[in-house]
Amino acid sequence: MSDFVPPVDPSPPAPPAPVEPRRAAPPAPVARAAAAAAPRLAAEAQAASRSPYAGLATRALAFATDAIVVNVVGWVVAGIVTLGLSLLDVPAGVEDTLLALGALGGVLWSSGYFVFFWSTTGQTPGNRLLRIRVLDARTGSPPRARRALLRLIVLPLSAVPLCAGFLLILVDGRRRALHDRIARTVVADVADEPEPVRSDVAPRRAGRSP
Helix, strand or coil, rough: CCCCCCCCCCCCCCCCCCCCCCCCCCCCCCHHHHHHHCCCCCCCCHHCCCCCCCHHHHHHHHHHHHHHHHHHHHHHHHHHHHHHHHHHHCCCHHHHHHHHHHHHHHHHHHHHHHHHHHHCCCCCHHHHHHCCEECCCCCCCCCCCCHHHHHHHHHHHCCCCCCHHHHHCCCCCCCCCHHHHHCEEEEEEECCCCCCCCCCCCCCCCCEEE
């Protein structure tokens, strides 16, 4: 039996060659243009969402709220008057006259409701709830009574035909409907304005419990 032992190579095996990472291909011109335009488009969208003027849906909800207030008050007053007439022996001619006066009173009540609030604070109860305000387009303050009355008179024109006058809100730069254009008014979004602080409330003193 032979005592021959094969020689062992003392050098370790060579490490594998490092794999060079693949470089990402440069973006295509279209991708680069889109990446450059994205911040500008996002800024424009954000600016549009912060428009200082109220949109169509907000104005519709505010008007619906005011219509509910006007109608509820009118129904309550009409119910009281009807109940009073039923308890009294009123001639038919007088009753018809009272009904005509009641209808006229209803028109004056609804008209005075809008004209009063528009010309004083620019906000009806519905406008205040939705945080919008009717303003003179030139001065930025609530419109005078005559302009508020004009706005109310021409408001039905925005509903004819097929509410086309109201659809102008969607394309007008200041979101004006047809009656806003005629009366030279705008409806501002005042959601970011702070709530008014009553001046007749005395400030609390420090360290004093309420």
